[in-house]
Amino acid sequence: MTLLSVSSLDVSLGSKPVLDGVSLTVEAGEFVGLIGPNGAGKSTLLRSIVGLVPSAGAIEIDGSRAADMTARQRAAKIAYLAQDRDIAWDVPVEMVVALGRAPHRPAFAALGATDRMAIDEAMRRMEVDTFRERPATELSGGERARVLIARALAQETPLLLADEPAAGLDPHHQIALMRLFANLAAEGRSTIASLHDLGLAARWCSRLLLLDRGRLVADGPPQAVLTPERVREIYGVTAFFGEADGRRFVQPLDLVGDGQPQR
Incomplete structure (x- = not known):
């Protein structure tokens, strides 16, 4: 089942082109890593899919034209986790989720039994259920990130878009989050997560999309997308590549030459 189809997507912010002819599809049961250097267009791609950025091209969500969907209809199909981790309201964690x-x-309808089950399960999966009554404004940065991810999980959508969800998390919670996204894929749901950590992307994602200067330059399994030549060319770094437990891992080591990507 195709959950998302993007065709010839172009986006400009002001007079600056940001995305150029991006096309992709996402099927049910995928954990897709969206990678690329700073300024490649990763956040803009995610924001355009949920309708936060004007775009040219075609976007279909679960078989329906996104342009014909209301914001509420999109929210029933796609949960979106933004980069911004601020929580402005002095309310309990459970209320945020x-x-x-x-x-x-x-x-303004009261929460029903199904809602409460979804909320409890989301908090449990993100290990925030133990401080459900704490004011959200008193949390650490990593705790806030986990609460906002729990809010997205509670939405129970077929597709989750997450912009740098691992940022600010310690190694334990980074790996727990990657396991969670992999488990969602096994349940038939899908995630597109923007990631800067190539090691996490290579080890946990079933598929990678590599953006560079607004273009989709590679799309496929991690071992096909993250090659030494491509990492050197796109990121301007050398890296160590290996395998553990049948999965690829990548560890950036040093800058190439003067540290600039090799164009």
């Missing part, structure tokens, strides 16, 4: 249920119930 409960916001993920908004697309599934009428405005």
